[in-house]
Amino acid sequence: MKLVVAGSTGFLAGEIIRQALSNPTITSVVALGRRPAPEPQNAGPSADASKLKSVILENFDTEYSESVKKELSGADACIWTIAITPSQYRSFPWEQVVKVCRDYALRGVETISQLPRDGQGKPFRFVYVSGNNAERDPNKKPMILGDYCLMRGEAEARILEYASKSNGTVEACIAKPGVINGPGKESTLFKRAFFSLIGVPKIHVSEISAALLSQVVNGFEKDTLMSEDLSRIGQKVLAEKK
Known part of the structure; x- marks a missing residue:
């Protein structure tokens, strides 16, 4: 399997x-x-660093260059992690937030899924990493981060719609994790209290990563995976590895 990881740094x-x-x-x-993606630290004894190829796309706004398309050709799956997070988005113009969180992903799935690939009999699998509180129904605008949540929800809906109209050539999954914790990303007491207050669950970065890799390799359990789904799948995968 050839996997594209977007937002690689x-x-x-x-x-x-x-x-x-x-x-x-x-x-x-x-x-x-x-930017160039470095080889991960502590990759483990079974890691094969020769599998990693860093591909730079300086401008996600425009059509992908032929050289970038060549590197992406043959991909069987893509996990899309590019976003401006809720804690960061007020530092950017709203138009830029929409562009990064929604438009980049839509261009990405459309571009990569239409490139030549060997496994034509199998669907191209695309995972869009969204957020726990993203909302697809405009009539259910959340009280907190309402515009942001609706925008992410619109991106989810459009990606799923694109897959549904692909005649089986594209499968899409929306991952909706809560707060992602891990080494160097421990939340402050204030953040923990705030996220607990608004009901946002926590998930460890190792769990969500294991879950997403399992899904692109073995097929999607369903088209939307909430944080509890990702934790359950990831914990099972990590336990089996041990």
Whole structure:
């Protein structure tokens, strides 16, 4: 399997890549981002760093260059982690937030899924990492981060719609984790209290990474995976590895 990880220098993407290098089913990992993706630290004794290829796309706004398309061709799956998070989005113009969180992903799934690939008999699998409180129904606008949650929900709906109209050539899954914790990402007391107050669950980065890799390799359990689903799947995968 050839896997594309978009947003390759981010916290979640780094752990996905680290685990993917030790997964024998995944034969190639393309780290797609604006900057070179470093080889993960502590990759483990079974990791094969030769599987990793860093591909730089300086501008996700425009049509992908032929050289980038060539590197992405043959991909069987993509895990899309590019986003401006809720804690960061007020530092950017709203138009930029929408572009990064919604438009980049839509262009990504449309572009990569239409590239030539060997496994034509199998669907291209695309995972969009969204958020626990993203809302697809405009009539159910959340009181907290309402516009942001509706925008992420719109992205979810459009990606699922794209897959549903692909005549089986594309399968899409929306991952809706809560707060992702892990080494170097421990929440402050204030953040823990705030997220607990608004009912946002926590998940460890190793769990969600294991869950997403399992889903792209073995097929999607369902088209929307909530944080509790991701924890359950990830914990099972990690336990089996031990």
